[in-house]
Amino acid sequence: MALGGNPIFNGKNFRGATQAPSAPYGQNPYGQAGYGQSAYGQAPGRAPGQVMDGKTGWAAGQKGMSQDELQDMYNRPAAGPADTGRMTFDDVIVKTAACLGVLMAGAAVTLVVAQGLAMMLMIVGVLGGFVLALVNTFKKQPSPALILAYAGLEGLFLGGLTRILDGLYPGVGLQAVIGTLSVFAVTLVLFKSGKVRVTPKAMRFFMIAMIGYAVFALINMVMMWTGAVDSPFGLRTSVEIFGIPLGVFIGVLAIGLAAFSLIMDFTSIEAGVRNGAPQRFSWTAAFGLTVTLVWLYVEIIRLLAILRGDD
Template identity: 50%
Template structure:
């Protein structure tokens, strides 16, 4: 393999197909040895490792694509929300199970999620004007709060925390799936379990809390990835995880606000 060490990557002996040779190599002087010693060691960028900046920039790129898709669905074709939901679900499962770091695949997921978010937001906002801005503010506030709690070490992704959160997440998604089936048969006036009085509010609050806590796992993935020296391409997977969790959080908040304003 071609070396990424800046000391070696310009040397024929360490390049692809190069041959090491010691002919015509001048004897290093004390001054040149001291200069080599003083040179800074290769950082994450030079060695192709993942950095916090990589994760931030990839996440911003994903949300940029998501916002474009959301704007298109909001202003042009809200009906594409269903298409976006199905395509996003399929792509999300593929990325998750394959742990794919393919930028095209992850940006396609972002576009699909944009269509889904923009479409349902338009529908909800027509029914309850102003609800989308409330959900966006709530999502940003929750994200900021969880990041602050994580950075101050109030919340940490300990093995016990991860185990409890994973079990709770699986249980919640099981209930959500059963609710979806019930909604198809008219349970809760088409809202499934979420439309059954106080039960629906409790389920939504649980969903918001779970999505917020899952952000801690995403923050930990980024931090551990940087610490462990993961290749730079894994910043795309980190961006995917953050985006998926934020969209989940937003949808849960949107549904909770809709239920609370249901009698308006």
């Protein structure tokens, strides 16, 4: 499972972006002669001194169009991003909603099937989701089918995880959903207000903290697999600082990193819309948001379980 940060713009540089073709040398985009060429109504290719007919010129380019047709053309609204095949915020919202809808459908499956089957589906979800996360991250062009498949597999994983933890600590599943939505809403409001922005200094801190978190997670996983620690959450609950499980501190840090990753996502999406990224990249923007929200949910439900287990 990828650890957040929108992968849409990492090294892609909006590959495949469409731009209006440039005008030929010496000619501007409206078909008129460039500076120093055919001045004062002299047509290109005519001999010096040969004067154009007064009815020709710019209007000749509109030959065959009536005055009403010309006026109707001028009165039409300018083409917006959606009309020119560029990404919009609405595109990202719709695609993200589709990903989350598929994710919730996958989660519903593991919540209603038999316990044994749910555990098998959870394993399939976590492994398949990890593979597709890598595939979608490194693909140069987004694939809606693979992105939706990733969302469905992550849904199987989250549904199984929620079923286990909610069975041990009733209510943590709903609390985690509310917590995830709350963090998302607060982060979006702060970003829209301009009070939180991605700065070089913040990025350096984020990268250092992410490396430290990744190293801890890897060590913890190895120790759990080898049986060095027998706690359900490994070092997170077997080590305490001032009587507080280490997992509480790690969980708060991870939630903060996931929240900052959302800020990075919003920044990337805003840059994509502003720079006229192709509309298809709205799928990858939705994928990036889905990855971050999955990570955020996992961290919140694990922190809640650790806090409940310490009661």
